[in-house]
Amino acid sequence: MFDKSSEAMGRKELAALQGERLAKLVETLYKKVPFYKKKMDSAGVGPKDVRKIEDITKLPLTTKDEMREVYPYGLLAVDKKEIVEIHTSTGTTGKPVVDAYTRADVDLWGEVMARTLGMGDTTRDDTVHNAYGYGLFTGGLGVHYGAQKIGAIVLPISGGNTKRQLMMLKDFGGTVLTCTPSYSLLLAEIGREEKYDFSQLKLRVGLFGAEFWSEGMRKEIEEKLSLKALDIYGLTEIIGPGVASECLEQNGLHIFEDVFYPEIIDPETGKRLPAGEKGELVVTTLTKEGTPVLRYRTRDITHFLTGQCACGRTHVRMHRLLGRTDDMLIIRGVNVFPSQIENVLMKIEGVEPQYQILVDRKGALDSVEVRVEMNETIFSDEMKNLAKMEKDIESALYSTLNIHTVVKLVEPKSIPRSEGKAKRVVDKRSL
Ligand code: DLL
Numbered sequence: 001m002f003d004k005s006s007e008a009m010g011r012k013e014l015a016a017l018q019g020e021r022l023a024k025l026v027e028t029l030y031k032k033v034p035f036y037k038k039k040m041d042s043a044g045v046g047p048k049d050v051r052k053i054e055d056i057t058k059l060p061l062t063t064k065d066e067m068r069e070v071y072p073y074g075l076l077a078v079d080k081k082e083i084v085e086i087h088t089s090t091g092t093t094g095k096p097v098v099d100a101y102t103r104a105d106v107d108l109w110g111e112v113m114a115r116t117l118g119m120g121d122t123t124r125d126d127t128v129h130n131a132y133g134y135g136l137f138t139g140g141l142g143v144h145y146g147a148q149k150i151g152a153i154v155l156p157i158s159g160g161n162t163k164r165q166l167m168m169l170k171d172f173g174g175t176v177l178t179c180t181p182s183y184s185l186l187l188a189e190i191g192r193e194e195k196y197d198f199s200q201l202k203l204r205v206g207l208f209g210a211e212f213w214s215e216g217m218r219k220e221i222e223e224k225l226s227l228k229a230l231d232i233y234g235l236t237e238i239i240g241p242g243v244a245s246e247c248l249e250q251n252g253l254h255i256f257e258d259v260f261y262p263e264i265i266d267p268e269t270g271k272r273l274p275a276g277e278k279g280e281l282v283v284t285t286l287t288k289e290g291t292p293v294l295r296y297r298t299r300d301i302t303h304f305l306t307g308q309c310a311c312g313r314t315h316v317r318m319h320r321l322l323g324r325t326d327d328m329l330i331i332r333g334v335n336v337f338p339s340q341i342e343n344v345l346m347k348i349e350g351v352e353p354q355y356q357i358l359v360d361r362k363g364a365l366d367s368v369e370v371r372v373e374m375n376e377t378i379f380s381d382e383m384k385n386l387a388k389m390e391k392d393i394e395s396a397l398y399s400t401l402n403i404h405t406v407v408k409l410v411e412p413k414s415i416p417r418s419e420g421k422a423k424r425v426v427d428k429r430s431l
Contacts, residue, residue: 001118001150003111006258007313014314018261019052021286026050026059029294032077035070036294056261057272061282061295064089064097067237071095075291078102083290087138089236090421097237099138100290105239106145108287112242112256113146116232119245119254120205122176124151127202129174131165131183132210133420134158138240139210143178146242152176159183159419162190170201177206181213181221181229182422185353188224189413198226207232209241211421212321212339216346217353218250231320237296238283244318252305252317259287262316263295264303267325278303280325281318299325301337329359329427331366334403338424341370344396350378350389354415359427366429368405370397373415 002008009017027047029036040046043060050059067075075098076083084103088096101109122128128147132139140158147154155172157165159179165187169177177184184206191198203225209232221229233253234241243260244253255262260283264273267280281298301324305317323337330336338357345351354373359366372393378386386409393407416423 001114001122002313003115003118004312007115007254007256007315009258009314011314014258015053017258018286019055022053022056022261022284023047023050025284025286025292025294028077029292033075035066035074039066039294053261056263056284056295059295061265061270061297062293063297064237064299067097068095072098073100075293076100077292078289085141086136087141087236087240088136090137096136098291099236099239102289105288105290108259109142109239109242110145110149112239112259113142114149115146115256116207116242116245117143117146117150117152117176119232119247120176120207120228120230121248122147122150122152122205126150126152126175126204127172128152128154128176128178129157129165129169129172129203130154131157131159131177131179131187132241137420138234138236139178139180139420142234142240142242143207162186162419163194166191166194166196169203170196173202175202175204177203177225177227179206179208180210180418180421181208181217182211182418183420184208184221184225184229185217186417186419188221189417192224198224201226203227205230207245209233212323212327212342212424214339214342214346214353215320216343220346220353233318233321235298235300237293237298238285239288243283246320247309247311247313249309249311251309252319254309254313254315254317257315259285261286262304262318265297267297267299267301275304276306278322301325327425329357329368329425331359331368331401331403334401336368336401336403340400341397342424344400345370345372345393348389348393348396350375351393352412354417355424356415357425359425359429361429368403370405370407371410371415372407373412374409376412378409379412 039060085101134140230246232245234243244255263282264279302318352373358369
């Protein structure tokens with residue numbers, strides 16, 4: 001659903017709306033949430049200092065660790081009676097961050113997810129094959145509410161049982177596929193083994209997110225699944241999926257700015273960066289009721305794209321994520337993002353988008369091994385060619401990363417597959 005009244009709003013009108021909403025939000029948080037009152041008091045700001053959207057930089061930033069400290073209900077801005085649903089972040093260590101939704105928040109979620117599905121022109125004539133996990137993870141239900149709002153058919157198949165998924169994808173004629181990018185490749189792989197011809201299925205578009213993926217991986221997915229692949233972004237702390245999404249132009253993700261106000265800051269200093277500069281994305285929820293969030297540091301790294309988008313939406317676009325501040329590996333003092341490694345690998349012929357990065361420490365030295373899967377054709381090649389290919393990838397990685405890595409080509413299908421978010425990095429140093 002392309003909601004022109006909000007998604008194509010004039011920039012001036014949008015800024016006025018954002019300012020109004022921010023002022024109201026700050027008032028509510030100050031009154032209702034001691035956690036935020038305390039933060040504002042120690043920063044020496046209060047509701048009277050916030051009148052327009054530019055005033056946002058006076059307000060304190062919020063981190064995930066701070067939010068965890070007030071688990072489970074310390075961020076509620078309404079009476080608990082108003083809450084109708086809860087999701088939590090997926091971290092495996094420590095307490096999770098809680099997103100508590102009122103009825104209006106669930107409606108808002110449905111609305112932003114209807115816009116997300118609308119980016120791929122989803123209408124009530126579509127069947128959404130929803131293979132994101134249902135549960136505390138927000139992917140499954142987020143897509144579900146969006147599809148319901150549009151009136152499309154939603155198949156709530158969730159993750160796993162891939163052969164059955166393929167049968168149902170074919171039988172129910174799914175036109176829109178929603179799952180993690182890595183799971184879409186597993187569908188493609190098992191589909192090939194089971195002799196499905198994706199070009200004969202009805203799939204038209206896929207909305208993939210929840211984990212990092214590259215342009216190279218997009219090409220692979222589009223070819224293998226015979227669909228147009230769009231990048232969708234979100235996080236539990238804000239609402240789940242539905243924060244930003246690519247349109248069919250495939251040139252950056254529009255952030256739903258009328259409800260989620262984005263900023264880019266320097267992760268070191270916390271200062272706001274000028275448009276176009278790369279840094280950490282910070283998001284404020286302008287209209288959420290249950291657990292509204294003020295200037296949340298997402299740890300995700302990106303930059304805004306300038307210029308108008310041909311689709312007609314006026315909401316700012318962000319570049320697909322470049323990494324996370326806490327994903328960054330420091331190898332012998334050099335900063336390395338897994339995304340940089342994926343970008344190099346995906347440019348090499350014969351390599352599958354399946355890889356794992358193993359980091360270890362031998363004596364005082366960090367070592368990096370990159371295991372990369374070959375496709376069947378390369379696999380049947382002679383040993384000496386494979387050894388040369390390993391060396392070639394090592395030097396391609398060296399010229400991007402400036403560190404030496406050991407590349408090991410591994411057999412097709414030997415890297416563990418995931419039904420949700422893929423695990424790309426195994427860092428044995430921290431074990
Ligand atoms: O992953 C919400 C979601 C579900 C988004 C389905 C898209 C589709 P969390 O589990 O809280 O929520 O994880 C959020 O995942 O901060 C990013 O680091 C990463 N992430 C989400 N979308 C993308 C994307 C969901 N399109 C964290 N590209 C975020 C890269 C992504 N990373």
